[in-house]
Amino acid sequence: MKKLLILLAAFSISAAASAQTTPVKTVRGQYQKSQKQDLTPEQRADRAAQKLTKSLNLSAAQGQQVRQLQLARIQQQQAYKGQAGPAAKADRKARHQAMKGQRAQYDAQLKQILSADQYTKYAQMQADKKAKHQAKRQNKG
Template sequence: MKKLLILLAACSISAAASAQTTPVKAAPGQHHQMHKKDHKQDLTPEQRADRAAQKLTKSLNLSAAQTQQVRQLHLTRIQQQQARKVANGPVANADRKARHQAMKGQKAQYDTQLKQILSADQYTKYAQMQADRKAKYQAKRQTKG
């Protein structure tokens, strides 16, 4: 009887162990099928604005009112970007400088509006985050090229 119980226990442990599934690994080169950029394009402007507002809320400790203002600011900015893409279509090299200057002007306007929403400390922290992000991007570009 003891041998039968031991045998049944061993079988049940063996069956339980083999029933566990192992995660299936992606084939080499397929682990990054959905890039961040591809995923960002799948989001609606409202979802993108929500995400940006939540990110700033978390990093800058925004109030509920500030979060809503930042969300609206981002939504307006995203809608302007989409309209600009549709209006411009394919751009010739000569137009790139003009387009770049227009984008810089819109970025300055965005920063001015954001500065009105955030406190001085929050805006300083935001500016530092942007500078760090830019430095990281430039360092990454230099190592590639």
């Protein structure tokens, strides 16, 4: 009888311990800490370059160029976020225009690296991603 009680107690403790290790979700269903936040700019650039290399069949040289472009973009974004503060909220339109300009510059540089077919496929992927995002936003509100 004692052995049975000990086994039951051990089982309930292990079940409770394993239940504690599951990630906690916030109100919107997102995990509290994103894995993207833990990555260094170099790791993020590597991940983005690998994703584009795989989806667009880039050569090794193209992959390295895309990685360097991504790294520069990520570092520029971090510097921009560092400048943003409470006063920057009032200047939202100017920030939006600056980000549009940065995006256009990135796309122009990427177009020089990729072939015409690869860039067309990239543009289609971006359009699909934008449409998916807009559909998701419309479903929320």
